[in-house]
Structures are given as structure tokens and as C-alpha cells.
Amino acid sequence: MTTEYRRPSLLLVEDDAVLGPLIAELLEPGYRITLAINGQDGLHLALTQTWDAMVIDRGLPVMDGIALIGALRSKGVSTPILILTALGATDEKVRGLDAGANDYMTKPFDAGELAARLRALTRTFTPAAVPVSIGDWELDPASRSVRSVYGPLVSLTAKEAELLGALAAEPGRVFTREELLSEHFQAADQPGVIDTYVHHLRRKISKSVVRTVHGVGYQIGDAP
Amino acid sequence: MTTEYRRPSLLLVEDDAVLGPLIAELLEPGYRITLAINGQDGLHLALTQTWDAMVIDRGLPVMDGIALIGALRSKGVSTPILILTALGATDEKVRGLDAGANDYMTKPFDAGELAARLRALTRTFTPAAVPVSIGDWELDPASRSVRSVYGPLVSLTAKEAELLGALAAEPGRVFTREELLSEHFQAADQPGVIDTYVHHLRRKISKSVVRTVHGVGYQIGDAP
DNA sequence: GCCGCCCTTAAGAAAGGCTTAAGAAGTGCC
DNA sequence: GGCACTTCTTAAGCCTTTCTTAAGGGCGGC
Numbered sequence: 001m002t003t004e005y006r007r008p009s010l011l012l013v014e015d016d017a018v019l020g021p022l023i024a025e026l027l028e029p030g031y032r033i034t035l036a037i038n039g040q041d042g043l044h045l046a047l048t049q050t051w052d053a054m055v056i057d058r059g060l061p062v063m064d065g066i067a068l069i070g071a072l073r074s075k076g077v078s079t080p081i082l083i084l085t086a087l088g089a090t091d092e093k094v095r096g097l098d099a100g101a102n103d104y105m106t107k108p109f110d111a112g113e114l115a116a117r118l119r120a121l122t123r124t125f126t127p128a129a130v131p132v133s134i135g136d137w138e139l140d141p142a143s144r145s146v147r148s149v150y151g152p153l154v155s156l157t158a159k160e161a162e163l164l165g166a167l168a169a170e171p172g173r174v175f176t177r178e179e180l181l182s183e184h185f186q187a188a189d190q191p192g193v194i195d196t197y198v199h200h201l202r203r204k205i206s207k208s209v210v211r212t213v214h215g216v217g218y219q220i221g222d223a224p
Numbered sequence: 225m226t227t228e229y230r231r232p233s234l235l236l237v238e239d240d241a242v243l244g245p246l247i248a249e250l251l252e253p254g255y256r257i258t259l260a261i262n263g264q265d266g267l268h269l270a271l272t273q274t275w276d277a278m279v280i281d282r283g284l285p286v287m288d289g290i291a292l293i294g295a296l297r298s299k300g301v302s303t304p305i306l307i308l309t310a311l312g313a314t315d316e317k318v319r320g321l322d323a324g325a326n327d328y329m330t331k332p333f334d335a336g337e338l339a340a341r342l343r344a345l346t347r348t349f350t351p352a353a354v355p356v357s358i359g360d361w362e363l364d365p366a367s368r369s370v371r372s373v374y375g376p377l378v379s380l381t382a383k384e385a386e387l388l389g390a391l392a393a394e395p396g397r398v399f400t401r402e403e404l405l406s407e408h409f410q411a412a413d414q415p416g417v418i419d420t421y422v423h424h425l426r427r428k429i430s431k432s433v434v435r436t437v438h439g440v441g442y443q444i445g446d447a448p
Numbered sequence: 449g450c451c452g453c454c455c456t457t458a459a460g461a462a463a464g465g466c467t468t469a470a471g472a473a474g475t476g477c478c
Numbered sequence: 479g480g481c482a483c484t485t486c487t488t489a490a491g492c493c494t495t496t497c498t499t500a501a502g503g504g505c506g507g508c
Contacts, residue, residue: 090334097340116318120326174366213367215382
């Protein structure tokens with residue numbers, strides 16, 4: 001089976017001309033990587049796009065890694081951040097983590113451990129293999145199919161399942177079209193795509209699976 | 225402002241009779257700590273109570289740390305978990321993180337770093353929109369819906385929710401139409417708009433949500 | 449009972465959402 | 479590689495909801 005898998009996006013901020021591309025290459029198979037070579041570029045990229053995780057060097061030209069993280073967190077950016085640096089002293093680690101980083105690794109580092117720590121950071125605890133329930137319906141991401149308690153099995157396309165899964169991952173939360181678009185569709189700035197897929201879901205499953213919040217976006221279920 | 229601060233709860237699963245109490249004591253100032261001395265106790269405690277974080281030893285009697293984490297994650301428990309262990313090999317780290325842990329530290333460890341990593345794990349970056357309560361009703365600004373304790377979900381339009389939220393923000397205060405108008409409606413000098421929306425609210429929610437103060441304006445609830 | 453204020457209703461305008469359809473891109477099979 | 483099929487993307491027109499305005503009737507205070 002070919003699991004439709006979205007490679008997570010990763011922003012790498014690393015000024016070392018050798019190390020940067022090297023890390024990028026190491027992680028390439030699992031991530032869509034963008035490399036910024038200084039803090040300012042990093043800040044700009046971090047703010048203008050959404051990322052699944054960031055790997056940030058501690059000592060950066062123009063804008064220090066700690067300052068960069070502080071700037072992001074103060075603006076409400078909650079993306080997981082891993083600091084990768086040569087500074088290994090405990091108080092350096094404490095400072096980095098308290099600035100808002102989620103993990104801290106020291107150079108020289110092991111590529112396998114970096115990858116594992118990134119997986120831990122980007123993991124969502126709705127394991128992909130476990131069925132997700134949406135009211136009376138149950139979505140099995142593995143087979144991309146939905147079935148109601150006694151109803152027939154409805155099979156969905158990759159995008160349909162992805163959209164449904166995203167909405168169902170946080171019941172009660174209202175997602176804007178832009179959020180859904182940037183995370184699950186490579187499409188251009190065309191929020192209308194979402195409408196189309198919502199329509200598909202409603203037709204295939206039930207008119208009431210997805211609730212519209214007029215002027216805001218879409219929502220499934222109620223908050224816990 | 226005096227931030228009401230709750231010490232986070234921490235489940236520590238550690239079989240070492242010396243190290244367990246020691247770690248507990250180290251973290252005591254910042255956390256409400258419960259110590260489990262084997263995996264089974266840990267699993268039971270993890271499932272029957274809610275925790276802000278867990279620190280789990282890798283090598284545990286009865287039930288191994290990895291197995292414990294696996295059991296928790298497969299049951300949908302998403303509490304942040306930090307593995308603390310003597311096993312420092314990279315593939316051990318990878319195994320631990322991939323089992324579902326969020327961070328991995330090796331003994332001997334630095335107390336300051338442990339504390340910093342725990343802070344990073346328990347930190348929340350989503351202060352999100354907080355539901356507002358109005359008597360028996362609760363308004364969720366994100367989905368613009370109102371529900372009573374056991375009643376049905378009522379969805380409001382943007383303006384309705386805005387007006388209700390404004391009134392509910394200061395219970396007992398009487399707002400004049402002009403105040404409400406200038407703050408929430410771009411409409412011209414037409415105080416009648418407010419009347420219309422108050423009517424909508426009363427129809428959708430309950431006749432008595434909003435109280436009229438004759439000759440002055442509108443009001444919700446009583447002063448605190 | 450009179451006056452002023454409030455409630456209710458309704459309808460036009462604007463904004464946003466739904467539906468449809470058709471071409472493009474991707475996938476698997478021969 | 480070519481063909482058939484599914485899925486994805488784009489776009490346009492129609493429909494629904496929401497906002498705003500307005501006017502008539504009802505109610506309370508004096």
C-alpha cells in the first residue's frame with residue numbers, strides 16, 4: 001500500500017556553509033527543507049510560512065539563535081524548535097530551552113538521533129494507523145475509508161481523507177481555509193479548493209460531517 | 225495582574241530507591257510529584273489521573289519503560305514524556321523517542337537541564353480563545369457558538385457573538401447603545417441596530433440573556 | 449392617556465459559501 | 479510508451495447567510 005504521506009516542512013537556520021547543506025541533505029528524505037543562512041532570513045521565513053519544525057543554530061550572524069527564538073515565541077509562533085549547537089554547557093542548554101526551544105542537541109551530533117528527536121517533535125499523537133472517530137463515523141487512515149456504525153464502507157481519495165483527518169484531529173477547533181490549504185494542499189492561494197473538498201466529503205459521507213463557521217472556516221465535532 | 229499559578233503535576237516512574245526520591249526532591253519546588261516504583265504502578269497512575277508530564281526510567285522491573293510508553297500512546301495518552309536512563313547509545317535514544325517519548329536524557333544528568341527540558345515540555349504556547357460564561361450559558365468565540373449545560377449548540381453570527389461577548393465581558397455593567405455601536409458596528413448613527421441584535425440573541429438563546437435598562441441601555445448578569 | 453422608548457418584523461444589499469463542470473495531472477495496466 | 483481511469487485543481491455562476499436599514503406596533507413611566 002502506498003500511504004499518502006506528507007513530508008513535514010522543516011526550516012533549518014544554519015550559517016555554516018558546509019554544515020548547513022550537509023544537514024539538509026541528511027534530512028532530505030524525510031522533510032521538505034528550507035535553509036536560511038542567518039537569523040534575519042530565518043525570522044522572515046519563520047513568520048511568513050508555516051512549518052512543522054525548525055532546527056536552529058545557536059550562534060548565528062546578524063541575529064543570534066536565542067534572539068530568533070525569543071522573537072518567534074513572543075509573536076505566538078508555536079512551531080517545535082530544536083537547537084543544534086556546539087555550546088554544550090548545562091547553563092547554555094537551560095538558556096536555550098527557556099528561551100522557547102523544545103529540544104537541544106550539541107555538535108558533533110548523530111544524524112540518527114537528530115532524526116529521532118525531530119520525529120518526536122513533529123509527531124502528532126493521533127497515530128496514523130489508529131482509526132479516528134467523527135461522531136457516528138470512523139475514519140481508517142490506512143485504507144482511507146470511512147464507515148458509519150451500521151452503514152456501508154465509503155472510500156475516500158487521499159485529499160479527502162487528509163482533510164477529514166485534519167479536521168477530526170482537533171474536534172471543535174475551527175480551521176481557516178488558509179490553515180488547511182497550507183498544511184495539506186500544495187495548491188496556490190486558492191482557498192476555494194477547500195470548499196470543493198468539503199463538498200465532496202459532505203456528498204460522500206453526510207451533509208453534516210463538517211460544520212461551516214461563516215466567515216471563518218470549517219469545524220468538526222465539539223471541543224472535548 | 226496576579227497570575228493564578230498551578231504547579232504542574234508530574235508522574236515519575238523510577239525504580240531506584242535512592243534516585244527516585246532524589247529526583248522527586250530536586251523537582252519538588254516546581255512540580256507536584258508522584259513517584260511510581262515500577263511500570264505497572266506507573267501505567268495505572270498514568271491512565272487513571274491526568275498529568276502535565278511524565279519522567280520515565282528506561283529499565284524498569286515488571287514492565288519496561290518502552291513498553292509502558294507504548295501502552296500509553298496506544299491508548300491515546302498524549303502527555304509529554306521524558307525518558308531518563310543510563311542507556312546512552314544512539315540507537316537506544318532512537319528507540320526510546322520512536323516509542324513515543326518526547327525527550328531523552330542520560331544519567332548521570334544535570335538537575336538544571338532536567339528542569340529546563342521539563343519546562344520546555346510542559347510549556348503551552350496556545351493561550352487560545354477562552355470560552356466565556358454567561359450564567360448557564362457558555363460562549364465559544366472560536367466557533368461562535370453558545371451552549372447551555374445540557375442544551376443544544378446554538379451558532380451565532382459574527383455580530384451576534386460580538387455583541388454577546390462585549391456585554392458578557394463586564395457582567396453587571398450597563399452599556400449604552402452608543403457605546404456598543406461605536407465599538408462593534410461600523411453602522412451609521414443608528415442605535416436601532418443594537419436593538420435588532422439584542423432581539424436576535426434573545427430569540428436564539430433565551431429571552432432573559434440580556435436585560436434592558438430602560439432609558440439607558442443593555443446589561444448581562446450581575447456585578448462580581 | 450400621552451409620550452418616549454423598546455420590540456418586532458421585514459426587505460434590500462453585500463458578503464460569503466455551495467455546486468458544478470471541465471481541463472490538468474497523476475497512476476496503473478497493457 | 480500509449481491508453482484508460484482516477485484524482486486534483488481551477489474557475490465561474492448561483493444560492494444562502496448575514497448585515498443594515500427602516501417602519502409600525504406595543505409597552506412602561508409619568
